[in-house]
Amino acid sequence: MMLDGNAIGGLLHEVFGTEMTDAEATCATCGAVGPLAETVVYLRGPGTVVRCRNCSGVLMVISQIHGVNCVDVGGLTALDPRRAG
């Protein structure tokens, strides 16, 4: 199912310990910068796949193995959570 980063707001909070939908992600493939909320997200696969809306490059993969979240952020060159307003 193809959604966007809003749909994994809860999971991102669980993984990073803070609200992340407005965190700015920089794509390692094309350099596009945008909020995680606007990324392309595939749910309910073996893992949650987050892709760049500009180039479709994989930004991040989150998989749960025996209840532990494993996070691959190899497709990001930067991820900046904004300061809580």
Next chain:
Amino acid sequence: MARTAVRGRLTWQVATVTSVAEETDSVRTIGLEVPGWPGHRAGQHLDVRLTAEDGYTAERSYSVATADGEPVAITVERLDDGEVSPYLTADLRAGDELELRGPIGRWFVWDTSDGGPLLLVAGGSGVVPLRAILRHRQRSGSDVPLRLLYSSRTLADVIYHRELDQYRDGAQVIYTLTRSQPPGWTGYSGRVDAAMLAQIAWPASQHPLAFVCGPTRFVETVAEQLVAVGYPPGRVKTERFGGT
């Protein structure tokens, strides 16, 4: 002490259903009492988790349907082949308990200080977080001009119809019905397209802020068209849902 453990930590907690109200044949609003709820902002959502007797769990996200300061409520559309929505829309009763976590989201959120004019575009139950924005605008006494374009299959599928018809004072609700229109229908017909948006959307020169929520295809079409008429991508906030 769990509740005071770490501030800002998102934890699963048990809420109690205070009310259920049918909105349409397949949509209902569920009022919730959530102990220690920190308050929410218009546009945010929460996650619901159902656990079967064998331990299998299913999680889904639902937009909060109410404004900041109002009791928490979610509006859920029944998807017949869904895992979670049939239970929420058919079996759940006032007094039942429901596991949830929230509020979640800081991007698809509108505060009065964000200004406008506001263009809200809803496809089906994508109207839920936009209704929260409408209510927040109303309750806060904001005079930001607002237009909601709401695409629905039929008139009977329009959620919050009576409430939406009552907005005045700079808040305008415009409907388009895609599948069938009742006799004498004076609203729009058919899917949201460039021509419809050209009539309804604030000109880009007014620096509008747009919120678009609906099924993935709907959101992408509308967002692309708004960007094509000059809305900066950062001023077009989108939220896609799809569901089971």
